[in-house]
Amino acid sequence: MKSEVILKVKKNFVNQYKKGYPLLSKDAIQNEKDLKEEGSLIKLVDDRNQFIARGYYGKQNKGLGWVLTNKDNEKIDQTFFAKKLKQAMNNRLHLFRSTETTAFRMFNGEGDGIGGLTIDYYDGFYVLSWYSKGIYEFKDEVLSFFQENVEYKGIYQKKRFDTKGQYIEEDDFVMGERGEFPLIVKENNVNFSVYLNDGAMVGVFLDQRDVRKTIRDKYAKDKTVLNMFSYTGAFSVFSAVGGATKTTSVDVANRSLAKTIEQFSVNGIDYEAQDIIVEDVFHYFKYAVKKELKFDVVILDPPSFAKTKKVTFSAAKDYKNLLKDTIAITNEKGLIVASTNCSAFNMKKFKGFIETAFQEVGKKYKIVEEFSLPEDFKTIKEFSEGNYLKVIFIRLV
Structure with missing residues (x-):
């Protein structure tokens, strides 16, 4: 049986935990110093020592652990x-x-x-x-x-x-x-090649399933598609399967070339008919403008934070400018698929970035689709930051 630590919740956080908020934050606890060993069970109580919830101690990002139950008689076993x-x-x-x-x-x-x-x-x-x-x-x-x-x-x-x-x-x-x-x-019905034994990244991000299907089924046919921050080329493969005339995949990681070739190949697609470019995405934007390259569909799915030799990118600060660069290389009436997995801001703020970007370049747009996490990435209303994915399909008008 694991040991249990009693933690007192500060008054202004009590209701939050009673209503089912699951992340145990430093700010909410009066006696954090009592936490010693990760994996210990914790019992949250109010000022009168009344039971609130039970969970475990485990340091993760901004949290000290997670609440597992609000039932006093439920054992964590x-x-x-x-x-x-x-x-x-x-x-x-x-x-x-x-x-x-x-x-x-x-x-x-x-x-x-x-x-x-x-x-x-x-x-x-x-x-x-x-x-x-x-x-x-x-x-x-x-x-x-x-x-x-x-x-x-x-x-x-x-x-x-x-x-x-x-x-x-x-x-x-x-x-x-x-x-x-x-x-x-x-x-x-599209193939992915995955490696479960090769570090944290297995080869595909499963949370974009609905987005990939939508691009394939509704937007790729007879279009030129640019996939920025392409990783292993999953969006490019779905675009090609959907009838894109050509896909261009850009990622700074050297391994992205071989990985993207592999994903095309396991679907019987001639990778040599596609462009797969290993380059700093931020540099490619400048190159595309200089060469007057434009695309019908541009997929923009940057990491929340990225650092290359010349650029440090933070989604919370820099997504607006990334969109402005993207608008410059998107055809008239073209489509931008703007995506972020940054949990530091919500969908409303993300739409604000889009609004500002288009205002600053003097263009008009229309939102045609929006997505958050698919059904298997279950979330709860008490923890809105858990629903981190925000994807908006933007039509230039």
């Missing part, structure tokens, strides 16, 4: 974890049964009731991501659920917290059978 995991799987049965999509999120942290843990499914293989040393202390409870309740080929894990080089499991493998990589998975 093997049964608790099994219940939450089973419920999450049941909620996604239609995805498990799909023959068109074989990669999706099976468990999405606080959205499914356990902050700090995500689990992704790749055609019989599962990847567990632990976001703090605290949640990693519950590894046995989670793995026991899989051993007792789930048919799986193999299980891999990613420690997304500072392990100070103490990475015990070779190539992230945990149990079951080792996969043969690349593993080919499907998303809406």
Whole structure:
């Protein structure tokens, strides 16, 4: 049985936690110094020592841990974890049964009731991501659920917290059978080549599934498509499958070339008919303007923060200017797919960036589609920052 620490919640935060806010913040706690070992259970109480909630201590970004239950009589044990995991799987049965999509999120942290843990499914293989040393202390409870309740080929894990080089499991493998990589998975009948044994990035971001499908089905046909910050070229592949006349993928990472070639190849697409460019995206904007290049569709999906030799980019500060650069190389009546996974601002503020960018360049636009996280990336209304993805399809008019 894990030890339990009683934490007093400051008066002005009590209602927030009673209503189900899940992230334990430093600002809310009176006696933070009582926290010693990550993985300890915590009991939140008010000034009169009345029970508020129970959770665990685990340092993650701005938080000290996560609330797991508001029921005083609910124990945080093997049964608790099994219940939450089973419920999450049941909620996604239609995805498990799909023959068109074989990669999706099976468990999405606080959205499914356990902050700090995500689990992704790749055609019989599962990847567990632990976001703090605290949640990693519950590894046995989670793995026991899989051993007792789930048919799986193999299980891999990613420690997304500072392990100070103490990475015990070779190539992230945990149990079951080792996969043969690349593993080919499907998303809406398009193939993706993934590597579950190759660090934090496996080769595709699953949260953009609905966006990729929409580009393929409604916007790519007979269009020239520019994919900026292209990573492994997933948007480019969907555009090509959707009938784009040509795709151009730009990313600064050297490995993006081979990875993008691979994604085109596993879909039977001639990669030599596409442009795959390894270059600083910010430099490519200048090059495109100089060469008077313009595109029908421009996909803009930068990281929240990026640093190249000459440019430091922060989505919260610099997205507006990125949009202005994008407008300059988009054809009249063209489409910009503006995307961000930055949780520091909401959809309303994101739309404000778009409004300002178009005002400053003296152009008009119309929003034609907008997306947040897909259904398998479950979120809760009490934690709006958990719904981090914001994607807006902008038509130049």
